[in-house]
Amino acid sequence: MKRYCQTLDLYDDKELIEAYVAEHAHVWEEVKAGIREVGIVDMQIYIYGNHLFMIMDTTDEFDMERDYARLATLPRQAEWEEHMSKYQKVLPGQSSQEKWKLMERIFKL
Template identity: 90%
Template sequence: MKRYCQTLELYDDKELIEAYVAEHAHVWEEVKAGIREVGITDMQIYIDGNRLFMIMDTTDEFDMERDYARLATLPRQAEWEAHMAKFQKAAPGATSQEKWKLMTRIFKL
């Protein structure tokens, strides 16, 4: 298993943040299926203010560059990304991999 931790900022707008959280209560089934199909076995997103933190566990074979690119081609993924973009502080048209910044572990117990 591989683990990736990533961060992303939302626009600092209470209504947008509440809407973003609400959207994640019912992520489209095609999006969840695509995430699993590329080798992501678990994904959790946490929020603090307008900062998101994602923990993503994958198969050993998962390659972030290759499999994120593949994920973007699967059903409804591009539509979901476009739908979420209005909440996210990122360049217009940025891919999911460009928006979510990979974090480096600095401590492990």
């Protein structure tokens, strides 16, 4: 199993942040199915202020570039990305892989 940790910032606006959190209480079923289909076994997003931290566990075969590109083509993924982008401090039209910045592990116990 592989693990990826990524970060992304939301606009620092209390109402937008609350709406973003509320959206994640009911992520569209097609989006969740697509995430699983490309080899993502578990995905968790944490929030601190307007900063997001995502932990993503994948199969050993998962390839970040290949499988994120494939994910973007699956049902409702692009629509979800566009829908979420109004909350995120990102450039218009950026893919999920471009939005979420891969973090480097600097310590492991």
